[in-house]
Amino acid sequence: MADKSEPREQNTTDGGNGRPSHESDLKVVEVHQVEGIDPTHAAIMATNKPNQWGKGYIRLYMLAACIFLNSTMNGFDASLLGSINALPNYTSYYNLPKKGATSTGIVFAIYQVGQMVASFFIWIADWKGRKVLIFIGAVGVCIATVITATAKTLPIFIGGRFLLSYFATLAHMGAVLYLVEMAPTRYRGTLAGLYNTFYYFGSILATSAVYGAHLHLSHRGNDDWRIPLWLQMVCPGIVASIVLFFPESPRWLVAKDRHEEARAVIARYHANDDADHPLVTLEMKEMITSLQYEGMTTWKDFFNYKSLVKTRGRRYRLMLNVTFAWFGQFSGNNIVSYYLPTLLANVGITDTNMKLLLNIIYALDGWIFATIGTRFHDVIGRRKMFMISTMGMAIALSITAGTAADFVNTGSKTSSSASIAFIYIFGGIFAFAFTSMQPIYPTEVMTNDMRAKGAQSYKLISGASGFLNTFVGPIALQNIGYWFYVFFVFWDIFEFIFIYFFYVETKGVSLEELEVIFESKNPRKASTAVKKVKQRTFVNAEGNIETETKEVV
Structure with a gap:
């Protein structure tokens, strides 16, 4: 990304008339060095960075905050089912067994089935736009909530959960895109x-x-689990009522030849309404060039998967998309989130209220660490964060397994407490690096024409992984207990090795600039190569401001 040409000599006076050039101090900036790319974004942000607290950015943050409510749907469901599964009123109403997977497992796992089916309809985002897909999904979740909250039989309840998952996935992936x-x-x-x-x-x-x-309300029949089910429609209801008033994605607008609208969106939300800012020109140029070459997926060619594998670089992108989808669901995290009450029972916590309270604390623990980790992805980088997390999870799970084994064999309360503590530590470590990037990293590594199909492959793989976890999980917990943790210890170590050798760093690189990285001989090395450059801003002989960039020798 660095400009490899030597800067031309600059006079310290203007045309010999003695007027100073007003040179700024030299400053050293680190930028990702990729063969064939100039430091466009890095140079602009180093010398002419828009105010991230300007009016345009504040508007962007407000839009994003509303979109964030889509993410509550999956978290609400995972913890809701994990919590009501501990309620005697719920299990007795549907005559669910306390152990085994035949009934309880399918109630959980049908959610992943709905995700996989919904993945075949994400092309609507490229056809009608991102916000339309969000709207359809949010309205559908509200309808599905009515079905589950009023279901009198288990098959209707399961069918409602399928629809809820289907529409939640549409809203979720539209929001991510x-x-x-x-x-x-x-x-x-x-x-x-x-x-x-x-x-x-x-x-x-x-x-x-x-x-x-x-x-x-436990004394009032089924209100203790029916009312929480009704609350599942609150956040999607808010989203459905306002999302159609939002601006559309500028990349989608460019793909539909609505360039002026796209430029206006970029100017407002990336440059605080400064239409002449160099960032606006740069981003429009990159998007137009990229979309003219790649195009945008239509419903007619959505199931033509050649675009995912037609070059080596695209196959590498798909590999990252698929493996991260699996890692994000199969690192031990799904077992903990869905079956925390069962895990607690395995180490001696049997009181229902205490199980529910510890479930709340686990969710709060995850939110704190995930929020902190979000910022670190733009500071430390995605790849390093993933490696830190996978090794940390392996260590936490190994201690959890050891202390759980000691409790089972000796009944030690100290071991029981330590096991619970490390379940929470594991959750925090996973959330720190993986939670914020689960839908983001698989999406940002894709090109514009691959992005919707990439979202499909991500949801298919993560759904399959989640289904395996949630359906097989109770069987494994019942039959092998703490040895289930040991399996994930070795799996997380494998993830660490794989990420180290193959994962590409996307921090600070535009979606269009990633093209050169993935077409290089070794994308992982290309993405982590960093060089220092000197940047100088000065007034030239004509009185215009110029910026020069030079590699530090």
């Missing part, structure tokens, strides 16, 4: 990454609702 494409390059990891942290906000809402309802 929208945020990744709306967020400025410099803040993409932070702004878009914050989205998935609201998974835990949904978890807190769900677990708190179930805890309060059980505490005060």
Whole structure:
């Protein structure tokens, strides 16, 4: 990305008349060095960075905050089902067994089935736009909530959960595409990454609702689990009522030849209404060039998957998309989030209220660490964060397994407490690096014409992984207990090795600039190569401000 040409000599006076050039101090900036790319974004942000607290950015943050409510849907469901599964009124109403997977497992796992089916309809985002897909999904979730909250038989309840998952996935993936494409390059990891942290906000809402309802309404038949089910429509209801008033993604607008609208969106939300800012010109140029070459997927060619594998670089992108989808669901995290009450029972916590309270604390723990980690993705970088997290999870799970084994064999209360503590530590470590990037990283590594199909492959793989976890999980917990943790210890170590050798760093690189990285001989090395450059801003002989960039020798 650095300009390799030597800067021309500059006089310290203007045309010999003695007027000073007003040179600024030299400053050294680190930028990602990729063969064939000039430091466009890095140079602009180093010398002419828009105010991130300007009016345009404040508007962007407000839009993003509303979109974040989509993320509560998945978190609400995971913790809601995990919590009401501990309620005697719920299990007795549907005659659910306390152990085994035949009934309880399918109630959980049908959510992943709905995700996988919905993945085949994400092309609507490229056809009608990102915000239309969000709207359809949010309205559908409200309808599905009515079905589940009023279901009198288990098959209807399961069918309602399928529809809820189907529409929640449409809203969720529309939101991810929208945020990744709306967020400025410099803040993409932070702004878009914050989205998935609201998974835990949904978890807190769900677990708190179930805890309060059980505490005060358990004597009123089924109100302690019916009322929390009704609350599942609050956040999607808010989103559905306002999302159609939002601006559309500039990349989608460019793809539809609505260039002036796209420029206006970029100027307002990336440059605080400064239409002449160099960032606006740069981003428009990159998008037009990229979309003219790649195009945007239509419903007619959505199921033509050649675009995902037609070059080596695209196959590498797909590999990252697929593996991260699996890692994000199969690192031990799904077992903890869905079956925390069962895990607590395995180490001696049997009181229902205590299980529900600890569920709330687990969700709060995850939200705090996920929110902190979101910012670090734009500071430390995605790849390093993933490696720190996978190794930390392996260590936490190994201690959890050891202390759980000691409790089972000796009944030690100290071991029981330590096991619970490290379950929470594991959750915090996972949330710190993975939660915010789960939908973001698989999306940002895709080109514009691959992004919707990439979202489909991400949801298919993550759904399959989640289904395996949630359906097989109770069987494994029943039959092998703490040895289930040991399996994930070794799996997380494998993830660490894989990420180290193959994962590309996307921090600080625009979506269009990633093309050169993925077409290089070794994308991982190309993405992590960093060089220092000197940048100088000065007034030239004509009185115009210029910026020069030079590699530091």
